[in-house]
Amino acid sequence: MSFLELKGVTKSFGSNVVLRDINLSIARGEVAAIVGYSGAGKTTLINLIAGLTRPDTGTVSMNGKIITEPGPDRGLVFQNYSLLPWLTVRENIELAIQAVFPAWTADQRAASVEKHIRMVGLGHAAHRRPVELSGGMRQRVSLARTLAIDPEVLLLDEPLGALDALTRATLQDEISRITQESGKTVLLITNDPDEAIYLADRIIPLSAGPGATLGPDFPVTLARPRDRRAMNHDPDFKRLRNQIVNWLLGPGGRVVQSVSKRLILPDLLPEDLDEPRTLFGTSRQPRRRSEQKREVVEIR
Amino acid sequence: MRSKKLIDLLVLPLFGIGLSLLIWHLISGATVSRVLPDGTTEEIKTGLVKDLPGPLMTWEKTRKYVVEPFAKREDLDQGILRFTWYSLVIVAKGYLIALLLGTPIGFLLGLSPLFTKLFDPIIQILRPVSPLAWMPLGVVLFAGTGKAANELGALFTIAICAMWPTVLNTAVGVRAIPQDYLNVARVLKLSRTQTLFKILVPATLPYMFTGYRLSLGIAWLVIVAVEMLTGRIGIGNFLWNEYNNGLYTSIILSILTIGVVGFLLDRAMSLLERRFKTA
Numbered sequence: 144m145s146f147l148e149l150k151g152v153t154k155s156f157g158s159n160v161v162l163r164d165i166n167l168s169i170a171r172g173e174v175a176a177i178v179g180y181s182g183a184g185k186t187t188l189i190n191l192i193a194g195l196t197r198p199d200t201g202t203v204s205m206n207g208k209i210i211t212e213p214g215p216d217r218g219l220v221f222q223n224y225s226l227l228p229w230l231t232v233r234e235n236i237e238l239a240i241q242a243v244f245p246a247w248t249a250d251q252r253a254a255s256v257e258k259h260i261r262m263v264g265l266g267h268a269a270h271r272r273p274v275e276l277s278g279g280m281r282q283r284v285s286l287a288r289t290l291a292i293d294p295e296v297l298l299l300d301e302p303l304g305a306l307d308a309l310t311r312a313t314l315q316d317e318i319s320r321i322t323q324e325s326g327k328t329v330l331l332i333t334n335d336p337d338e339a340i341y342l343a344d345r346i347i348p349l350s351a352g353p354g355a356t357l358g359p360d361f362p363v364t365l366a367r368p369r370d371r372r373a374m375n376h377d378p379d380f381k382r383l384r385n386q387i388v389n390w391l392l393g394p395g396g397r398v399v400q401s402v403s404k405r406l407i408l409p410d411l412l413p414e415d416l417d418e419p420r421t422l423f424g425t426s427r428q429p430r431r432r433s434e435q436k437r438e439v440v441e442i443r
Numbered sequence: 444m445r446s447k448k449l450i451d452l453l454v455l456p457l458f459g460i461g462l463s464l465l466i467w468h469l470i471s472g473a474t475v476s477r478v479l480p481d482g483t484t485e486e487i488k489t490g491l492v493k494d495l496p497g498p499l500m501t502w503e504k505t506r507k508y509v510v511e512p513f514a515k516r517e518d519l520d521q522g523i524l525r526f527t528w529y530s531l532v533i534v535a536k537g538y539l540i541a542l543l544l545g546t547p548i549g550f551l552l553g554l555s556p557l558f559t560k561l562f563d564p565i566i567q568i569l570r571p572v573s574p575l576a577w578m579p580l581g582v583v584l585f586a587g588t589g590k591a592a593n594e595l596g597a598l599f600t601i602a603i604c605a606m607w608p609t610v611l612n613t614a615v616g617v618r619a620i621p622q623d624y625l626n627v628a629r630v631l632k633l634s635r636t637q638t639l640f641k642i643l644v645p646a647t648l649p650y651m652f653t654g655y656r657l658s659l660g661i662a663w664l665v666i667v668a669v670e671m672l673t674g675r676i677g678i679g680n681f682l683w684n685e686y687n688n689g690l691y692t693s694i695i696l697s698i699l700t701i702g703v704v705g706f707l708l709d710r711a712m713s714l715l716e717r718r719f720k721t722a
């Protein structure tokens with residue numbers, strides 16, 4: 144039975160159809176990755192699961208219950224970290240723990256805060272504010288804050304998107320270790336196929352917008368623990384990588400470029416010269432106004 | 444580079460003040476007596492601005508207010524800082540009322556579009572009204588309180604004039620809170636009160652303090668007008684009395700004192716403001 148399930152979900156903002164016909168089911172304990180273009184609607188998709196936005200049609204459910212609002216059972220690591228700048232690292236994590244486990248004693252809370260700060264290796268920076276942290280450190284705090292509320296599913300929205308390649312690799316290792324140790328259900332959003340293959344059990348590509356939809360499943364059969372360097376030479380890895388990239392670049396995943404032009408059909412009747420010229424020239428209007436049309440050309 | 448900073452922060456401003464004093468001295472007028480051939484003396488005024496007392500004369504005539512700044516000789520003859528203190532006390536009270544009223548109104552404006560639509564026009568209309576216009580209304584409103592009417596009217600005027608920057612800046616600050624912070628609150632399922640005190644207030648604090656700082660400036664601006672109209676003892680009232688007595692040197696002393704106090708208040712607030720800058 145699937146644990147997290149999206150059925151026939153569509154979502155538009157105004158006339159902008161972002162997601163259409165999304166069907167996805169994730170089993171308990173699975174690490175699923177969604178790979179897609181920038182601006183395709185990945186954040187919109189994860190917000191739907193988090194409950195921050197509601198779908199226009201279709202349902203999002205977890206454990207058989209329809210999701211109608213956000214809650215700490217779905218731990219969302221925001222794309223832009225969303226740390227509260229007036230709180231230190233420790234206080235940011237403390238706030239989350241306080242909110243989610245109000246019944247805990249002060250000692251229990253403090254112990255949990257310290258445990259999670261250490262888990263992401265930020266013991267030396269616990270008293271600093273987010274402005275005093277590097278991007279990678281902020282990402283770790285954000286991860287620690289989410290792990291601290293012990294969610295049933297971990298939603299990671301391009302957790303490493305803003306980081307340089309080296310920091311990315313280190314943090315990928317940490318995420319891999321933490322998710323494997325906790326055995327939690329994870330939905331990872333990324334724009335990097337390599338990252339998806341390294342971390343996930345299954346990869347689902349998201350086509351380009353507007354009207355993005357999910358592609359076929361690509362199970363990752365590489366044994367764990369995965370070794371980044373060995374993986375690069377693994378024929379299975381290369382094949383999988385090619386399949387995903389090809390799907391994204393192929394007709395299923397490609398951007399539909401559309402050019403919209405405004406056409407003005409000119410007046411055919413000349414203006415009436417018999418009418419007197421006024422000071423502001425307003426009365427000498429053409430007898431028939433220009434006709435305006437809009438033409439849309441799609442390039443596939 | 445330390446010495447350059449010292450020059451920028453201390454030497455140049457002091458030089459500027461000195462230069463201003465010199466210009467003041469040069470353009471100010473003086474009265475000289477001359478003995479006429481018939482033995483009588485005649486007083487004639489000289490100088491570019493004949494009735495403007497110069498710095499030296501101002502110092503001479505007003506030094507009794509300055510060298511004993513906290514003296515109390517009579518009701519209308521007290522040290523300059525004692526007068527200032529009276530004014531500061533009422534400004535502080537009025538300012539406090541302004542903050543206590545203005546902050547919640549600002550939050551309501553920032554949080555509720557309905558509240559904004561209802562009351563924003565009224566606020567925009569009341570905001571530019573001068574303290575001189577509020578004062579009589581204040582006194583009339585509290586006329587029933589007898590002796591306290593002047594005091595309460597003054598507080599009313601200060602509060603209502605000083606409130607607007609706090610109201611508007613708080614509202615802007617609340618509207619500027621990034622959606623991300625609110626999403627954090629929603630994911631953590633913070634209650635309304637928790638969201639208010641753990642997210643909204645801290646996120647708005649920098650804006651609130653900008654408002655508080657501007658409000659304090661206005662409160663101090665209003666005090667002079669208020670004291671002139673009510674006759675309540677204080678620095679503004681002192682200025683007005685001395686004007687009626689024709690003692691122009693005291694007017695200058697009052698102006699300088701009001702300016703310096705206003706400057707110091709603003710500096711203090713700006714330090715506080717910087718303390719609360721986050722992000």
Ligand SMILES: Nc1ncnc2c1ncn2[C@@H]1O[C@H](COP(=O)(O)OP(=O)(O)OP(=O)(O)O)[C@@H](O)[C@H]1O
Pocket residue numbers: 156159161180181182183184185186187188222301334352
């Ligand atoms: N609140 C909103 N109101 C209107 N349009 C929105 C809103 N949120 C997202 N969109 C639109 O939806 C589309 C997808 O946005 P989304 O943030 O989900 O993309 P993304 O895949 O996460 O991109 P990125 O990789 O850059 O993070 C964009 O065209 C965006 O303009």
Ligand SMILES: [Mg+2]
Pocket residue numbers: 185186187222300301
């Ligand atoms: Mg995104």
